[in-house]
Amino acid sequence: MALYSEKVMDHFRNPRNVGVIENADGVGEVGNAKCGDIMKMYLKIKDEVIEDVKFETFGCGSAIASSSMATEMIKGKPVAEAMKLTNKAVAEALDGLPDYKMHCSVLAEEAIKAALKDYYDKNGIAYDESAFPDCESCGHCQI
Amino acid sequence: MKIYADNAATTKMSQTAVEAMLPYLTECFGNPSSLYEAGQKAKEALETAREEIARIIHASPREIVFTSGGSEADNQAILSAAALGEKKGKRHIVSTAIEHHAVLHTLKKLEKQGFDVTLLPVHEDGIVRPEELKAALREDTCLVTVMYANNEIGTLQPIREIGELCKEKGIPFHTDAVQAVGHLSMDVERDGVTLLSASAHKFHGPKGVGFLYARKGFRLSNLIEGGAQERGKRAGTENVAGIVAMAAALKEAEANREATALRLTALRDRLIEGLAAIPHSALNGDAQKRLPGNVNFCFEGIEGESLLLLLDDRGICASSGSACTSGSLDPSHVLLAIGRKHDVAHGSLRLTLGEDATEEEVDYIIQTVTETVDRLRSFSPVWRDLCSGKSPFIL
Numbered sequence: 001m002a003l004y005s006e007k008v009m010d011h012f013r014n015p016r017n018v019g020v021i022e023n024a025d026g027v028g029e030v031g032n033a034k035c036g037d038i039m040k041m042y043l044k045i046k047d048e049v050i051e052d053v054k055f056e057t058f059g060c061g062s063a064i065a066s067s068s069m070a071t072e073m074i075k076g077k078p079v080a081e082a083m084k085l086t087n088k089a090v091a092e093a094l095d096g097l098p099d100y101k102m103h104c105s106v107l108a109e110e111a112i113k114a115a116l117k118d119y120y121d122k123n124g125i126a127y128d129e130s131a132f133p134d135c136e137s138c139g140h141c142q143i
Numbered sequence: 144m145k146i147y148a149d150n151a152a153t154t155k156m157s158q159t160a161v162e163a164m165l166p167y168l169t170e171c172f173g174n175p176s177s178l179y180e181a182g183q184k185a186k187e188a189l190e191t192a193r194e195e196i197a198r199i200i201h202a203s204p205r206e207i208v209f210t211s212g213g214s215e216a217d218n219q220a221i222l223s224a225a226a227l228g229e230k231k232g233k234r235h236i237v238s239t240a241i242e243h244h245a246v247l248h249t250l251k252k253l254e255k256q257g258f259d260v261t262l263l264p265v266h267e268d269g270i271v272r273p274e275e276l277k278a279a280l281r282e283d284t285c286l287v288t289v290m291y292a293n294n295e296i297g298t299l300q301p302i303r304e305i306g307e308l309c310k311e312k313g314i315p316f317h318t319d320a321v322q323a324v325g326h327l328s329m330d331v332e333r334d335g336v337t338l339l340s341a342s343a344h345k346f347h348g349p350k351g352v353g354f355l356y357a358r359k360g361f362r363l364s365n366l367i368e369g370g371a372q373e374r375g376k377r378a379g380t381e382n383v384a385g386i387v388a389m390a391a392a393l394k395e396a397e398a399n400r401e402a403t404a405l406r407l408t409a410l411r412d413r414l415i416e417g418l419a420a421i422p423h424s425a426l427n428g429d430a431q432k433r434l435p436g437n438v439n440f441c442f443e444g445i446e447g448e449s450l451l452l453l454l455d456d457r458g459i460c461a462s463s464g465s466a467c468t469s470g471s472l473d474p475s476h477v478l479l480a481i482g483r484k485h486d487v488a489h490g491s492l493r494l495t496l497g498e499d500a501t502e503e504e505v506d507y508i509i510q511t512v513t514e515t516v517d518r519l520r521s522f523s524p525v526w527r528d529l530c531s532g533k534s535p536f537i538l
Contacts, residue, residue: 012452018522033486033525036446036466036474040524058525060448060467 004061005095011065016072019054025122028114031107037063039111041071045119048079055111062094062101063108069093070108083116083131085109145458146504150345150436151294151322151495152462156388157347163391164349167384175381176370185383192390199397200329200339200356208355208363208373209386213321213342214245215366216355219377220317220338221249221288223363225258227315228285235259235284239271239300240480241293246319247476250288259283269298269428269481277308287316291323291339295464295477295493296428297437299327306335315361321345321353325396326404326434337361343385347498348392352385403498407435410496410505414438417509421516423529425538427478427491436496439464441483443538444526445490445519453515459508464491486525487537 004012021042031037037059044052053075055067070090074082087105091097097105113132120127147155167188173181175189190204197204210216221236228234238250240262250260261279265271271289280287287309292299302318309316317338320329324339325346331339338361342353357363357376369378396403415426415438423443442450447463454461464475466489473479474488483491494508520526528534 009452012449013456015522020527029524033489035485036489038524056522056524056527058444058523059446060465061452063446064449 003098004065007069007093007095008062008065008097011068011094012061015055015057015064015068017054017068017075018056020056021052021054024054024115026115026117026119028111028116028118030110030114031059033058036060037104037107039063039067039107041067041111041115043115043119045079050074050077050079050082059104059107060101062097062104065094066090066097066104066108067111070105070112074112079116079119082112085112144504144507146500146508147460148494148496148500148508149460149462150497151297151434151493153344153350154347154497156344156349157392157395159395160348160388160392164384164388167387171383175383176372185381188387189381189383192386195390195394196354199393200324201332202356203359205374206331206356206359208357208376209381210353210355210377211351211382212344212353213243213319213340216340216342216353217243217245217317217319218249219355219363219366220340220357221246221253221286222366223357223361224286224288224315224317224338225253226364227362228283231285233283233285235261235281236286236288237261237263237276237279237284238288239263239265239290241265241269241271241295241298241477242288242290243294243319243321246288246290265298265480267482268432269293269296269477270432271300271305273301273304273308276305280308280312280314284312284314287314289316289318291318291320292327292434293428293477294322295475296439296481297322297434297495298428299323299432299434302334302336309337310335322434325393326400326436328400331356331358343389343392346392346396348389349385352382352389354389399498404435407496407498407500410500410502411436411438413502414494414496414505414508417505418512421513423536423538424516425487427481427483434495436500438494438496440492441478441487441538442490442492442516443487443536444523444529445516447489447491449519450490450492450512450515453518454511457511457515459494459511462493464493465489484537 024042025045026043029040040056042054053071057067087109091105173185175186193204315337321342324341337358339356344350363376367378427439447465448467466474478488
């Protein structure tokens, strides 16, 4: 059996929405190079809808695939809906990830939420702090 | 193009070795402990293999114990020396920070049992210094264990000098020679080695078989209790076919060793030169004092697993010291030991060329790695920060 599903390999080989958005409405970066993964998400938001999303990732195959899939799942969606994206949904959409790679999907969720938080902060929109998990929550770096 | 460049992980069996082993899987299947002809034939083959291996490493046949591979040989060597030391009240072992886990984890186990272990650092070149080793020796040192050549960065250790030091002090000296046997000239007399581990699948023999050389007079203790095989030092019916194939593979490797080393060294240097042209990259380990086919690089701003997957797509089999390929959080202990930062160690690539490698293949590897590193850097936030000056380049 291959290490990754066909879907993971497809998103890894041909990542969607790669790049940068200049003057983005929200930018989020999570992870650290010491642990081997960093994800950065850029959002263009108009009328509370995610018009465009781009990402940059330093990391393994599943980190790149998770970022790619997560961007596809929120593109064109209302902000409120994007806020509901879970790492589980990302992993499922990829037809699963190996157990020790689940933290890659957690990073993707967190990167999007970090970018949304940035958008709320920039626009003075009130939000519930508890909706934003901190990076420590996945426990990967405490192995 | 399909290029297997992971020969330090394992090698393809040579045709000679395959042919040598087949009769012992079929018509000559007897148990060497049986007294009828089929058994005695197997026994004869076993002893011929022992003689051939002993001759190549300049040992006597009685000093060779067949094992299931390098890890078993390492475990048995170290635990035997520890048991002997303990009897004399000596509980100190000297080793290095870049040993294989078969050695490091055995030493960890001994530490829990009250042994004191000194792991010598290696310098940036990935080589341990004999004078530092000498300074670490104590009255209660019962073993020095230093690998012959490193499995990740290929660096050759000053085995002869260490052997001399140990001889002077009367301390048993073990070397994990898994990456060296079949590739370098082996001489346990010249090198002053007491114990030496080897594994067949690293020199085109089969997996699951290896040997331990133990100098005459050194008393091995058993890892596996049972029958009286291997002069009582390793119970279990011998892997006759595997052992015969191991000897055939080693004999063949030895016959071609010098010519192969010359050719591979030239290809290795060509590969190193080509990859060094990638900006912000660095060779890991000394450029000259390394195994003929070993190339190991770090590329800043990318992660090793994604590099391996993309190289695999383009037909190149390689490996990496990235944490993502090891299943743990930390990147390779060897890369950290030579002073590579975590961030950089995640972006490592090991290419180990086989005997049949060609210039054309090496050029294809250079071109493919260059393009793939570029591609991964093009969407790496780490690379962006380095290029924009937000964080400083390390390499």
